[in-house]
Amino acid sequence: MVIDRRKAILFTSAAALRLVLFFTFPSLPVLLTGRVEISTPVTSFKRLQEGLFLYTHNVSPYDGGVFHQAPLLLPLFALIPPSLFSPLTAILYIGLDLLCANALMHITESGESGSSRLFTSPRKDMKWDSIAVASAYLFNPFTIATCIGRPTSVFTNCAILYAIAQAVSGKPITSMLALGLASYLSLYPALLLPPMILLCYDGKARETKALPNATFSTATYLSVFSASIAWFLHLSKILTGGSTAYLASTYGVHLLLPDLTPNVGLWWYFFIEMFDSFREFFLGVFWLHLGAYVGALCIRLRTQPLFVITTLLGIFAIFKPYPSISDTSLYLAMLPLYRHVFPLMRYTFFAMATILYATLLGPAFYYLWIYAGSGNANFFYAITLVWSLGLSEIVADSLFAVLRDEWEVERPEMKGKDVRQI
Amino acid sequence: MAQDIGTGSEDANFKMASRPATAPKQPPPESSKSIKTRGLVILSFWAVVVFLGLPVWLWTTSIYRASLPLQDMLDWADGKVFVPNSNAARHALNVLQACKPTFPLQIAIEAPFLQEVEAAHLVRMTQHALDDLNEFSAHHLRLRLKKTFLSQDPQNASMAVTEDEYAAGYLKDYGATDGMDVEALTVRLQPKTGAQAARAELQSHSAKLDVFYASNQAPSVSSSSSTLATFIAGKLQELFAEEQAIIAYILQSAQTMGQASQIALSASSTPRELRPRFHRSLNPELAAKMDSRMTRSLKYAPTYHITVSLFTPSATPSSWEIESALAEYFTPLLDSISGVSNFTVDTQVQLYAAFSPSVQSPEYDTEQQTWTLREEDLSGFINAAEWPLSPSIGAGPTLNFVLYVPDRSTSPLVVKGSRASSWLIPQWGGVVILNPQDTNATSSEATLSKESIQPALLTFSHQLLSFLGAPQTPPSLPLQIQTLTRLRAASLLLSASSTMGSLARLTVALPSIAIPETVSSAVDTTLMHLRTTCDSLKGGKFRDALENARIAEIQAEKGFFEKSMVGQVYFPDEHKIAVYLPLLGPVGVPLLMSALKELRRLWASRKIRQPG
Incomplete structure (x- = not known):
């Protein structure tokens, strides 16, 4: 136990x-x-x-x-x-x-x-x-x-x-x-x-x-x-x-994005x-x-x-x-x-740093935009872009790592060597 | 991602150091399974693009264009439809469509003291004389003999005939909505003993013209000319001269506008033919008068808002019996022209209203013992910065009528030179200076009585009529309102037609704008009402015509200013690249390149397979 x-x-x-x-x-x-x-x-x-x-x-x-x-x-x-x-x-x-x-x-x-x-x-x-x-x-x-x-x-x-x-x-x-x-x-x-x-x-x-x-x-x-x-x-x-009116105000909102309240995603600013x-x-x-x-x-x-x-x-x-x-x-x-x-991922430090950076600056920029009025929507949107960049870095890097892991089964002799595009 | 791994190789430095550059190491061949997987991956992306992306693109960016009767619309707008002379043969093709606004006015002749044959003869001769006088064929008077009971009973006939009918007057008739208009004017022929020449009197509150003639002037059936007939014809022509001029002016300005818009299209000889005709009927002096009349009057709106304001530089008078005064002196007029436009009225009182600093304070004229305002200052008399005269309160445009009561120390106040106490500000409103009746009276007059406001309200009534575009002559109010009906019907007909033309040209010129169903239905309604208007005008049913023209105008404006039409205007095809490329470009290039690569590989492998 x-x-x-x-x-x-x-x-x-x-x-x-x-x-x-x-x-x-x-x-x-x-x-x-x-x-x-x-x-x-x-x-x-x-x-x-x-x-x-x-x-x-x-x-x-x-x-x-x-x-x-x-x-x-x-x-x-x-x-x-x-x-x-x-x-x-x-x-x-x-x-x-x-x-x-x-x-x-x-x-x-x-x-x-x-x-x-x-x-x-x-x-x-x-x-x-x-x-x-x-x-x-x-x-x-x-x-x-x-x-x-x-x-x-x-x-x-x-x-x-x-x-x-x-x-x-x-x-x-x-x-x-x-x-x-x-x-x-x-x-x-x-x-x-x-x-x-x-x-x-x-x-x-x-x-x-x-x-x-x-x-x-x-x-x-x-x-x-x-x-x-x-x-x-x-x-x-x-x-x-x-x-069936609820369908329009639940799934309709997901599909048609009528509410453009800011969030950490990429859609709201684009559709504004x-x-x-x-x-x-x-x-x-x-x-x-x-x-x-x-x-x-x-x-x-x-x-x-x-x-x-x-x-x-x-x-x-x-x-x-x-x-x-x-x-x-x-x-x-x-x-x-x-x-x-994880050992096969190449940009973990960069991705983690980006995520941390966005996590700390996101609320600050949102405050500057909404409450202090000294920033504008672009401040917050820029930081959500950074956030998305960090996340997509992790997604791509992990994908790479898994593919590399798969590939090494096929070609065990290449283990531990760098990848290079030719 | 597949290529990334599949083409992986050794460390570059190691390679450079160990091998000569002439023999680069080839990567091991890809397995057929990974090639197949890559093909499927590319295919799966392209399947989304082709089977989902393309339909979404076609479905969401297609422009809905309802079909419009373009040719009809252009025909309505074309000046040629409104050629006021009768060369219809020239436009034989348009005869079915063509609407020539004509204004056949019915005029009834009552001749209770004449034999029926004599009277009919007189009417015929007068009609001849009228036709000779009239130069403007679109507007013509038709005489009709009205059979009256009086012809059987000549003894009782007198001026005392049905005073009630006179008093009830035209206004009641006008309010009736039976569709068919009553006669535009009734001419009553009455013999008057001892009179030397014929004399005409126009009733100011009904559409009746009394003609008094000497008994010896009564025409005999045999005579071919009659001074009485000529006199009546001349009088009638005189009464309607201004209306004719205005209508000619309206038609002409529409004509020249229409011609100007299509002068490049056709070298029609119509304008040159028409000019002299118009110029004969429209001499420069009259034309200038028309112009000033047009600038003064307001653009047509279905509803006007009227603000009646009392301004005084001191504390008195602080109230006025405006409600009852309006009800008695002003509302009847508004009711009687409600067929033309609707009105809403409000009132206000403003104390301690000072002149604006740019206006010189009144000067005392010792000769006349009055205070005078310089004429140059009249335009700045309204202190727009401080007086609360809001430009728009109600739904439509606002007309301001200002009653100014000067301070006792500067009264009586008049305009220098003309010594007038009221004037009119074009497109804005009217001002009346109300000088207290006796300057020595005690200052207890905190309230302006109904009676003391009366003259001012009458002035306002006149000003209102001229703002609406009613003619100055004839002095009879019912006739003026009738004229106004015809003028408004004609100008609305023209303006709705030209709006139709603009919409049609816009539709043709901008193939990328959307035309929603509402526009199409508005156009249909407009055209239908335009046709009805035209028929009503021809039939002499001017009230019907105005009603239809109003609907046509409202619908035409609604169609033309439809909001959803302009959304696409800003996106001509070359601008769409700027909309699509920033997002779709980066996504599309890898998709396209990988598809090309894949196709090339397929092509190459087929080539290899074929010879083998």
Whole structure:
């Protein structure tokens, strides 16, 4: 029971740290909830409270155009008694973080990152154990800030991690249900469907020690996924009084970007500046850009679907319509699974320094723009560009490292030598 | 990314040192599996571009252009449609479309003391005389004999006929909406014993002209000419001379504008033919008068806002019975012209209103014992900086009427020279200086009574009519309002038509602007109402014509100023490169290059395979 004790200590200390932050600094949750880096229009806790208020007063939560989140969150939060709302939501979010960590530990223990069905890395013994991966997630400042700021993207992250955990342990049905929930909550996880199907297929194959029928499995996974989405949408329709108006103010907002509140992403500034007549076209271009990587990565990295998911999560954290540091924390949670390729990465110092630089200067520039008035929108946008640069550096570098790792299996004699373009 | 790894090689320094440059080391050949994977990766990117990107591009950037009846619109706007003489043969092609605004005025003749045959003969002769006098064919008077009961009962006929009818007057008739206009004017022929020559009297509150003639002037059926007929014709011509001139002026200015716009297109001889005709009917003096009248009057709007203000440099008078005065002296006029435009009225009082510093303070004229304002100062009389006269309060343009009550120490105040106490500021409003009746009265008059405001309000009424563009003559108000109806109908018809033309030319000139469905429907409505207007004018239904012309004008403006049309104007095709390239260029170049490389490889491998 050594492992379990370590896990207990880790979880207890992580929960204690969050509880201390929640209850000894009562102004901290309020402060973080309002930060644009944490709360986007589609995940903000404040907007959720507004929607909840309308919902509990029998008004359509989407009236007023403030609330853009999935309707199923409302009855969940409506269960919490208003007198204990603040402490109980704190405990709920801490629980979610621990669940995420638990899922991460499952993924790590499966060893899928080091050796998948079709590929085994020569460096797989260098990997971190599950406690290390979980603590890298739980004590990541981005994760902690997200937890205190309570955006609803935590639910999405948890659902995604559970989908992965179930997939690697050979339970494709529950995995697809979890992915359906994530897609229902935030739409963009639907793009993870192809690599997730591959991962489920590999997981199932490893579990049963035999190759299942590819077409049949894919069809099953697809139909389970669609059925779960349909079920959630049906429930939402019942909840919102039988109308489908909520679709426009939830997924419509993701797709059409009507709310240009600043965030750490690249879309808001671009669409503030965009000429109206080209707005629809560039919305299409941005979404296609987001989706274009899915197919190519699945083809190129067919042998390591988990890494496809990881990389896609990184790409989403940079290029999705309303990104926040909660998406970054999800990507940074998955990345330590590939600890064994870290030595092959070339620009870790540069990327880390960029991320740190953006993390420190971002709030400062936002303050200069919004409160002090001595800066303008370009200040904040420039720093989000730096932030995205740092993240994309990590994404590209880790991709490079994994490919190099793969290549060294093919040509062992080149181990340890530099790459050069000829 | 695939190339990156696949073409990896050794350390450069090591290579340089160990091998001669002439024999570079070749990388080991790529496995067929990695080549296939690379092809698939490139294909997957291109599949997104072709199957999703292209449809999105076509779907989101296509411009919706509703079809417009361009030829109809241009025809309406073309001056040739409005050629006021009857050379219709020249434009035989346009006959179906052509709208020649004509103004056939019905004039009823009541001749209760004449035999029917005699009267009919008189009407015929008068009509002949009128036709001879009239030079302007678009505007013509048609006489009609009105059968009256009086002809059976000549004894009872007298001036006492139905005074009620007179009192109720024209205004009631005008308010009726049966569509068909009543006669523009009724001429009553009455014999008057002892009169030497015929005499005409125009009723000022109804559209009636009384003609008194000596009994011996009554024409016999046999005579071919009659002084009475000539007299009536001359009188009628005189009454409508100004209206004719104004209409000719409006048509001509539209004509010259139309010609100017298409002078490059066709070397039509029409203008040269027309000029002398117009110049005959429109002498320079009259034309100048027309010009000043046009600059003075306001641009047409469906609603005007009227502000009546009381300004005084001292503390008295501090109130006025404006509500009841307006109701009694002003509102009836507004009601009677509500067919032309609607009005909203508000009032205000401003005490201690000082002149602006640029105006010299009034001088005392010892001869006349009055205070005088210099004429040059009248334009600066309104202290725009300090007097609260907002330029626009209501929906439409604002007309300001200012009643200025001078201080007792500087009263009576008049304008130097003309000794007038009221004047008009073009496009802005009117000013009346109201001098207290007796300067010695006690200063207890804090309130201006209804009666004391009356003259000022009457002046304002006159000023209002001239702002609306009503003619100065004839002095009868109903006739003036009728004239105003016809003028407005004509000018709105012309302006809506020219707007249609501009819209059509704009549509043709800018093929890249979007034309939403609303514009197309506005154009259809406009054209339909223009046609109705034209028919109504021809049929003499001027109120109908004005109503339709107003709708046409509103719809034409709505179509022309549609907001969503101009969005695309700023993006001619060459500017679109600047929109697309910064983002799509960096993305597109690698995509394109990799596709080319891949194609070249396929080509080469096919070449190798074919001979082998």
